[in-house]
């Protein structure tokens with residue numbers, strides 16, 4: 001048995017590169033010294049690229065001071081990180097907690113919302129993904145009403161059978177995933193989201209937003225909800241916040257804190273508000289601002305999209321391109337078992353380029369770091385066109 005066979009891995013994904021030994025920005029290097037360009041950012045996490053020097057410095061510096069604290073003592077860096085995060089969310093007077101995964105941040109938000117509103121049912125879009133565990137992963141019908149927005153893409157509201165079927169009188173909150181749709185990069189319509197958020201707020205409910213994939217500059221704004229002009233009460237963040245280090249956060253607007261009225265949020269785990277994770281998050285937020293990376297992401301996305309449009313026109317092999325900022329899905333013309341998509345994916349790896357492929361759908365997903373070099377985008381476009389022509 002090889003070392004890799006001893007590991008339990010998520011099924012459905014081929015382990016194509018078993019021996020990556022180091023990484024720098026979007027470049028991965030294997031043991032033989034071969035270079036690969038990572039346009040997937042690991043699992044969409046390395047928002048500033050692998051081994052960003054400033055993040056490494058902040059990490060080493062904090063680790064050498066104190067990495068972990070207990071329930072009765074903390075460190076100023078955690079409060080400093082909270083201040084930075086809440087300011088960017090416009091949650092002045094709000095609060096947040098640093099956790100270890102996106103799933104956990106969503107779960108914290110859901111539990112808190114349920115404690116505040118006292119109505120057990122939450123509304124969400126049927127195609128959303130919130131994590132590996134917890135209430136939002138199970139979407140049990142006692143707790144979740146899943147709205148299939150596909151039928152209402154053109155507009156929906158009172159009088160539409162789908163809207164009228166929503167049991168608003170029992171619903172206490174709306175959990176929105178603003179644009180990943182389980183990794184397929186589908187964006188719920190702005191009017192529908194605004195109307196749902198307005199209705200939930202009018203009924204005294206809370207709007208929760210899952211920014212685990214869409215936050216931290218990914219979609220061309222700091223947060224994905226900003227494309228919708230809504231004011232969330234609770235925001236869950238993960239992935240890009242830690243640039244590959246497992247730190248996440250659940251953040252609460254001041255109104256939620258008031259409504260909690262001093263009631264405790266009973267959620268304990270050993271690493272909540274650890275200084276090391278907080279130091280990493282604070283540095284990621286600082287670097288994004290200091291280097292203007294949200295705007296840079298928009299510029300790079302334009303380059304990527306215009307290249308992809310050209311490839312679509314020249315090859316006729318692309319069925320659709322969906323994107324917002326540097327969150328991009330390319331849908332290929334393919335058969336049900338997606339053999340062509342699998343071949344293109346492998347063809348890209350052979351040429352030194354890594355993109356996301358979700359098993360079972362003819363979709364390749366691109367979520368490169370906001371720091372990706374434009375030469376890597378150009379190289380990818382050439383490799384992609386060649387891989388499409390392999391067939």
Ligand SMILES: Cc1ncc(COP(=O)(O)O)c(C=O)c1O
Nearest residue numbers: 101102103129130131180212213
């Ligand atoms: C939209 C979305 N929410 C939540 C999660 C869960 O985050 P994590 O895997 O860090 O627990 C993911 C993970 O892929 C995600 O894509």
